[in-house]
Amino acid sequence: MKTGFYPGCSMKGSAREYSESLLALAREIGRELPEVPDWNCCGATAAHNLDRDLALALPARILAAAEKAGMDEVLVPCAACYSRLKVTRHELLADDSLRQRISGLVEADYRGSAGVLNIIEWLGRVPDLEKLVKKPFQRKVACYYGCLLVRPAGVVKFDRPEDPQSMDLLMKKIGADPIDWAFKTECCGAGFSVSRTDLVARLSGQILDDAVSRGAEAVVVACPMCHLNLDLRRPNIEKRAGKKFHLPVIYITQAVGMALGLKPKQLGLQRHKVSPSALLAPASAKPPAGSKSASGDSPASAPLSGSSAGAPASTASKVN
Amino acid sequence: MARIGVFICHCGENISATVDVMKVAAEAAKIPGVAHSVEYKYMCSDPGQQLVKNAIREKGLTGVVVAACSPRMHEPTFRRACAEAGLNPFLCEMANIREHCSWVHEKGDATTDKAIDIVRTLVAKVKKNKALQPIKVPVTKVAMVIGGGIAGIQASLDIANAGHQVILVEKEPSIGGHMSQLSETFPTLDCSQCILTPRMVEVAQHLNITLFSYAELESLDGFIGNFKARIRKKARSLDEKLCTGCGLCTQKCPSRRIPSEFDAGLGLRPAIYVPFPQAVPNKPVIDREHCTYYRTGKCRLCEKVCPTQAIRFDQQDEIVEADVGAVVLATGFDIKHGDFFPEYGYGKYRDVIDGLQFERLASASGPTLGEIRRPSDGRVPETVVFVACAGSRDPAKGIEYCSKICCMYTAKHAMLYKHKVHHGKPYVFYMDIRAGGKMYEEFVRRAMEEDGVQYVRGRVSRIFERGGKLVVKGVDTLLAARPLEIEADLVVLATAGIAQPGAEELAQKLHVSYDAHKFYAEAHPKLRPVETNTAGIFLAGACQAPKDIPESVAQASGAAAKVAALFSQSELVREPLIAVVDRQAPPVYSSCVGCFLCQSACPYQAIEKEEIRGRDGQLLKTVAKVNPGLCQGCGTCVAFCRTKSIDIQGFSHEQVHAEVLALLNRGERDA
Numbered sequence: 004m005k006t007g008f009y010p011g012c013s014m015k016g017s018a019r020e021y022s023e024s025l026l027a028l029a030r031e032i033g034r035e036l037p038e039v040p041d042w043n044c045c046g047a048t049a050a051h052n053l054d055r056d057l058a059l060a061l062p063a064r065i066l067a068a069a070e071k072a073g074m075d076e077v078l079v080p081c082a083a084c085y086s087r088l089k090v091t092r093h094e095l096l097a098d099d100s101l102r103q104r105i106s107g108l109v110e111a112d113y114r115g116s117a118g119v120l121n122i123i124e125w126l127g128r129v130p131d132l133e134k135l136v137k138k139p140f141q142r143k144v145a146c147y148y149g150c151l152l153v154r155p156a157g158v159v160k161f162d163r164p165e166d167p168q169s170m171d172l173l174m175k176k177i178g179a180d181p182i183d184w185a186f187k188t189e190c191c192g193a194g195f196s197v198s199r200t201d202l203v204a205r206l207s208g209q210i211l212d213d214a215v216s217r218g219a220e221a222v223v224v225a226c227p228m229c230h231l232n233l234d235l236r237r238p239n240i241e242k243r244a245g246k247k248f249h250l251p252v253i254y255i256t257q258a259v260g261m262a263l264g265l266k267p268k269q270l271g272l273q274r275h276k277v278s279p280s281a282l283l284a285p286a287s288a289k290p291p292a293g294s295k296s297a298s299g300d301s302p303a304s305a306p307l308s309g310s311s312a313g314a315p316a317s318t319a320s321k322v323n
Numbered sequence: 324m325a326r327i328g329v330f331i332c333h334c335g336e337n338i339s340a341t342v343d344v345m346k347v348a349a350e351a352a353k354i355p356g357v358a359h360s361v362e363y364k365y366m367c368s369d370p371g372q373q374l375v376k377n378a379i380r381e382k383g384l385t386g387v388v389v390a391a392c393s394p395r396m397h398e399p400t401f402r403r404a405c406a407e408a409g410l411n412p413f414l415c416e417m418a419n420i421r422e423h424c425s426w427v428h429e430k431g432d433a434t435t436d437k438a439i440d441i442v443r444t445l446v447a448k449v450k451k452n453k454a455l456q457p458i459k460v461p462v463t464k465v466a467m468v469i470g471g472g473i474a475g476i477q478a479s480l481d482i483a484n485a486g487h488q489v490i491l492v493e494k495e496p497s498i499g500g501h502m503s504q505l506s507e508t509f510p511t512l513d514c515s516q517c518i519l520t521p522r523m524v525e526v527a528q529h530l531n532i533t534l535f536s537y538a539e540l541e542s543l544d545g546f547i548g549n550f551k552a553r554i555r556k557k558a559r560s561l562d563e564k565l566c567t568g569c570g571l572c573t574q575k576c577p578s579r580r581i582p583s584e585f586d587a588g589l590g591l592r593p594a595i596y597v598p599f600p601q602a603v604p605n606k607p608v609i610d611r612e613h614c615t616y617y618r619t620g621k622c623r624l625c626e627k628v629c630p631t632q633a634i635r636f637d638q639q640d641e642i643v644e645a646d647v648g649a650v651v652l653a654t655g656f657d658i659k660h661g662d663f664f665p666e667y668g669y670g671k672y673r674d675v676i677d678g679l680q681f682e683r684l685a686s687a688s689g690p691t692l693g694e695i696r697r698p699s700d701g702r703v704p705e706t707v708v709f710v711a712c713a714g715s716r717d718p719a720k721g722i723e724y725c726s727k728i729c730c731m732y733t734a735k736h737a738m739l740y741k742h743k744v745h746h747g748k749p750y751v752f753y754m755d756i757r758a759g760g761k762m763y764e765e766f767v768r769r770a771m772e773e774d775g776v777q778y779v780r781g782r783v784s785r786i787f788e789r790g791g792k793l794v795v796k797g798v799d800t801l802l803a804a805r806p807l808e809i810e811a812d813l814v815v816l817a818t819a820g821i822a823q824p825g826a827e828e829l830a831q832k833l834h835v836s837y838d839a840h841k842f843y844a845e846a847h848p849k850l851r852p853v854e855t856n857t858a859g860i861f862l863a864g865a866c867q868a869p870k871d872i873p874e875s876v877a878q879a880s881g882a883a884a885k886v887a888a889l890f891s892q893s894e895l896v897r898e899p900l901i902a903v904v905d906r907q908a909p910p911v912y913s914s915c916v917g918c919f920l921c922q923s924a925c926p927y928q929a930i931e932k933e934e935i936r937g938r939d940g941q942l943l944k945t946v947a948k949v950n951p952g953l954c955q956g957c958g959t960c961v962a963f964c965r966t967k968s969i970d971i972q973g974f975s976h977e978q979v980h981a982e983v984l985a986l987l988n989r990g991e992r993d994a
Binding site: 157166184 | 665
């Protein structure tokens with residue numbers, strides 16, 4: 004079984020740490036993840052809002068390239084790319100004349116032989132993940148699935164659309180304590196990150212508020228867009244809410260990586276706006292998030308001090 | 324020389340819109356042996372039947388082919404018409420050119436040709452038909468009613484009052500069913516128990532009714548008028564004759580923390596229990612799964628306190644056999660449980676409950692004695708959200724059909740809540756309000772207008788707990804058209820009505836058909852709503868589809884009337900379409916060689932051994948013989964017989980062979 008890797012644009016830019024942590028993890032567990040050769044943009048939000056053919060042709064070209072390279076499946080860590088590739092495969096396999104026409108457009112014979120895999124499915128296949136854990140990630144985490152990982156249910160056929168559990172199960176395997184909360188699949192504001200930051204501030208703020216009120220020490224995400232809104236847009240969120248949130252937002256690969264004993268730098272943990280350094284402090288000493296003893300003097304947090312100025316170091320105590 | 328009459332029906336436009344009936348009539352007239360061929364708009368109507376009768380008399384017909392609908396539909400109609408005109412009814416055949424032709428094909432020559440072919444085969448067959456005489460079988464005038472809810476109770480009482488014996492089988496320790504759990508009933512708000520319990524007592528005291536409570540049907544064999552039922556009386560662990568129902572044992576039982584089925588899990592009961600104080604019969608039963616004695620071998624406290632020494636720990640299930648002539652299925656329904664809507668938190672939050680649980684909260688006999696108190700902390704809820712269509716009309720997550728009763732009971736719930744908690748705020752989320760029924764719409768309007776229930780047209784997307792409140796996120800799709808969040812203290816889900824667990828298994832025991840949702844199928848959705856396709860088995864109540872009380876009762880009385888009609892005759896006339904074993908003159912006697920393969924093949928134990936003896940009593944030959952009372956005419960024995968010694972009357976080798984030949988257009992040869 005040959006598994007390819009489709010990074011998409013964000014893994015090479017705003018979500019470099021997602022890519023870094025994923026590849027570090029793949030090395031650690033001895034999995035090869037060759038990139039799909041000559042990959043292109045998935046079309047993301049722009050293409051399918053404007054041109055249906057283009058929306059199908061772009062992912063079809065990627066998948067055709069993967070098939071040509073002999074890949075049986077393609078790991079797509081970005082939830083938005085995952086959705087585009089999965090939907091395209093679904094639509095083209097359901098309609099042969101459409102498949103032939105799109106194949107013609109991309110000048111490749113797309114057959115649909117390569118499956119599309121999200122990050123949770125890929126991690127879920129690691130045999131005996133529990134046994135590989137060196138430093139159990141004993142944190143209360145809010146597993147945030149966002150919109151595209153589990154929907155549309157009929158197409159992705161992955162987990163329960165309104166109350167998914169797969170990430171929670173993975174977190175339990177690495178020793179974390181996933182909280183029961185209400186915003187697992189609520190909207191973060193997604194692509195409005197650029198045009199309507201006020202909307203993002205409100206929606207993402209509600210998500211953080213619920214996670215904090217239920218005692219989460221971190222939000223775990225599997226989507227660069229979610230991460231961007233919850234992390235990079237934190238100043239907007241805090242301004243609108245009129246209070247500070249010190250809750251770090253990390254990628255699922257970073258959480259697993261930490262549990263498997265990878266170095267913070269390997270996992271790109273220094274790249275976040277909101278420093279996750281509190282998560283590196285010994286878990287046993289951990290009080291609820293934001294209280295004093297999770298202080299930034301802990302040696303483990305030192306390498307992260309270079310993170311952006313916008314994020315207060317984890318020394319903060321609860322505001323209000 | 325055969326003189327066959329062919330009668331082609333238009334069935335309004337059902338047939339004539341796709342089949343050229345004129346051409347069929349013209350072609351049929353050319354078939355050798357056909358003496359008369361006509362078409363008519365509605366052959367089953369009185370003038371249509373008259374056409375058939377007149378032709379038989381005037382043209383001296385020796386056989387009739389009616390080319391119309393399925394024989395399931397109108398074969399009896401036309402056979403009766405033939406009999407009235409003096410023709411043996413079994414010399415009449417139906418050529419199905421509707422279900423088998425016009426309904427399933429496009430209009431065109433090919434369709435008409437197929438209709439002609441179908442007529443041709445039936446003409447060939449009817450030429451080989453023999454005059455047959457109906458079989459008469461006795462009727463056992465005892466009815467078995469399965470299920471002791473309101474439908475079963477009504478059916479039992481009606482049949483018993485008509486003077487017939489009834490065996491009522493109920494699987495729970497008491498009769499009463501779901502209706503006994505309800506608080507008040509719509510649209511009159513009269514107390515459910517007050518109208519039901521007198522009926523339950525009537526059942527118990529009726530001389531014509533034998534009640535088997537805590538019992539289930541083990542098997543049913545036989546056929547209409549002559550069923551043999553085996554009923555398993557589950558061990559109550561006490562001697563019902565000795566027990567006086569004093570209740571000492573239930574008071575003293577030390578295992579008292581078992582969720583009560585009757586209170587939908589909201590109340591507790593002991594291990595030896597009567598489901599509710601008004602139970603019929605008022606005799607306890609030991610729940611062996613939870614009883615300390617059965618688990619640990621110690622206790623026997625109930626035995627010590629029983630003043631009549633009625634407790635029997637070693638009691639076994641008992642099988643009772645009964646001959647019955649008719650069966651009424653009234654096994655009722657269930658509601659959907661479990662986390663099919665995980666985002667609603669049903670099963671996760673104690674204050675998200677289902678409709679049946681709310682009934683228990685509102686009931687004077689319930690765990691809160693009728694005060695609306697939420698399960699988690701016993702507080703009186705200030706805000707209650709009712710969610711209609713929780714699973715109904717939702718093909719993606721629930722079921723596609725409408726559960727029918729929820730609109731009404733949700734309005735009732737909101738009303739009852741408001742009547743008990745005057746300052747309370749009830750909200751109802753709904754898709755559409757379906758209040759078709761006498762005084763139903765008025766009832767819902769009363770909830771809205773007089774009791775101030777806030778109806779929100781929209782669905783609920785999620786329910787979660789925040790600060791001790793249940794946050795209900797939904798949408799108001801009407802004027803405001805915006806997302807909505809209501810902080811509720813209690814949420815009541817009107818979960819979908821579904822078939823009883825075990826409905827499928829029971830259907831298979833009885834050989835009745837059921838639909839994709841395991842509801843029992845009626846013989847005809849409009850014209851035979853209380854009969855199943857299995858003769859002698861009738862339907863009553865929500866086992867057929869979700870129904871409210873008035874509808875269940877009406878159907879039960881309908882089923883009872885069918886049973887009474889069946890029992891009005893001492894003999895039943897059955898069609899003689901059964902297997903017969905070849906008999907010939909001596910010295911052959913029969914071509915049967917007595918291998919009895921047929922006996923092993925027969926699913927109805929209808930094949931017996933017959934010894935043919937000479938005048939001196941000497942055994943000449945042992946051959947198979949078909950018991951005409953038991954044979955169902957399935958034909959399995961015919962297929963098994965190696966010497967072609969068994970034939971089915973009405974579907975003989977000769978007849979079917981003639982049909983096949985006609986289909987191959989070689990019919991002319993043996994005309």
